[in-house]
Amino acid sequence: MCACSNREFSLRKDNQHANVLGDTDKLNDDIRRAVTIGIDECFLSFPKPKPGDWVSLHQEKGQTVQEFERTKRTVPHTTYKTIYIQPIGPFDHPRAPSLETICEFSSNYFPGCELEILPQIEFSDFSKHLKTGKRINKYSKQPQYLAGFIIGHLKKMRRRERKNDRKELFCVGVTMADIYPEASWNFVYGLASIDDGIGIYSFARLDPVFPDIETARPCTDEERTLILRRAVGVFVHEVIHLFGLEHCIYYSCLMNGSESEEEMDRQPLYLCPVCLRKMYSAMGKEKQHFNVIQMYTKMLDGCKRLNLKTELEWYENRLNILNRTADN
Ligand SMILES: [Zn+2]
Numbered sequence: 001m002c003a004c005s006n007r008e009f010s011l012r013k014d015n016q017h018a019n020v021l022g023d024t025d026k027l028n029d030d031i032r033r034a035v036t037i038g039i040d041e042c043f044l045s046f047p048k049p050k051p052g053d054w055v056s057l058h059q060e061k062g063q064t065v066q067e068f069e070r071t072k073r074t075v076p077h078t079t080y081k082t083i084y085i086q087p088i089g090p091f092d093h094p095r096a097p098s099l100e101t102i103c104e105f106s107s108n109y110f111p112g113c114e115l116e117i118l119p120q121i122e123f124s125d126f127s128k129h130l131k132t133g134k135r136i137n138k139y140s141k142q143p144q145y146l147a148g149f150i151i152g153h154l155k156k157m158r159r160r161e162r163k164n165d166r167k168e169l170f171c172v173g174v175t176m177a178d179i180y181p182e183a184s185w186n187f188v189y190g191l192a193s194i195d196d197g198i199g200i201y202s203f204a205r206l207d208p209v210f211p212d213i214e215t216a217r218p219c220t221d222e223e224r225t226l227i228l229r230r231a232v233g234v235f236v237h238e239v240i241h242l243f244g245l246e247h248c249i250y251y252s253c254l255m256n257g258s259e260s261e262e263e264m265d266r267q268p269l270y271l272c273p274v275c276l277r278k279m280y281s282a283m284g285k286e287k288q289h290f291n292v293i294q295m296y297t298k299m300l301d302g303c304k305r306l307n308l309k310t311e312l313e314w315y316e317n318r319l320n321i322l323n324r325t326a327d328n
């Protein structure tokens with residue numbers, strides 16, 4: 001999938017988690033407790049990579065909270081707080097994950113922002129040049145679209161159709177079609193143009209029966225849960241990149257890079273203390289809405305509805321620890 005050479009993964013010398021997290025004294029009680037209390041009990045260190053895992057193939061130097069806060073990035077402000085979700089192509093196949101469900105669960109990660117699903121558009125709306133942005137994948141024999149081409153179209157749509165919109169923070173294209181970033185690559189799960197605040201993410205390969213989705217029987221309950229878990233994971237991970245967060249190499253975390261669905265399934269749906277602290281900063285003036293206890297309580301409800309048992313237990317345990325220490 002990627003042409004990078006194998007290399008020995010080593011953590012940075014400054015991987016003292018306290019240095020990475022920076023000064024927490026001035027934070028309000030809620031976020032300070034969430035990133036300092038019961039950490040070893042609830043968060044696992046970054047796992048030793050297996051051959052073929054993301055960090056064995058891609059160089060990751062990590063990003064401390066301080067480095068994150070210094071980067072130029074898009075911050076929600078005044079009326080600009082809406083993350084648009086733009087469906088491209090149909091989502092009505094019985095095996096496709098529900099966009100409303102993904103949207104509802106994912107909104108818990110972005111307090112202070114709104115998520116809004118735009119009316120569906122079709123690949124055929126993409127102008128007469130579509131042929132240059134489409135191919136048949138030689139392994140899957142399925143059509144695939146060039147991710148950069150889609151991002152270009154989403155940019156045009158923003159200029160043309162939402163030029164007076166004073167709400168848009170990011171626009172995230174989602175599709176059940178497979179996508180690729182450049183001719184030499186087999187596929188990609190998603191691609192973001194951080195400067196433009198636009199991303200495109202494909203859920204095609206999250207289905208374990210890919211590429212035979214069209215002819216597959218209806219989902220079992222286990223498959224539905226697995227596909228939804230992966231879809232929420234990919235969606236939230238990619239939107240968090242748009243906020244300027246890079247991959248996490250400090251803990252087992254939703255912001256760890258992943259090279260395959262198998263690696264994705266090993267990663268949690270929660271943010272480690274470092275990435276949680278960055279998301280708090282990422283909200284700018286909207287951080288007044290960032291209340292970790294409230295977020296976790298809503299996520300706990302979401303995990304119940306999606307039948308995510310491991311995540312449910314994690315949020316229950318984490319809330320118990322945070323609420324217990326809050327009472328003392
Ligand atoms: Zn990523």
Ligand SMILES: [Zn+2]
Nearest residue numbers: 248253272275
């Ligand atoms: Zn992290």
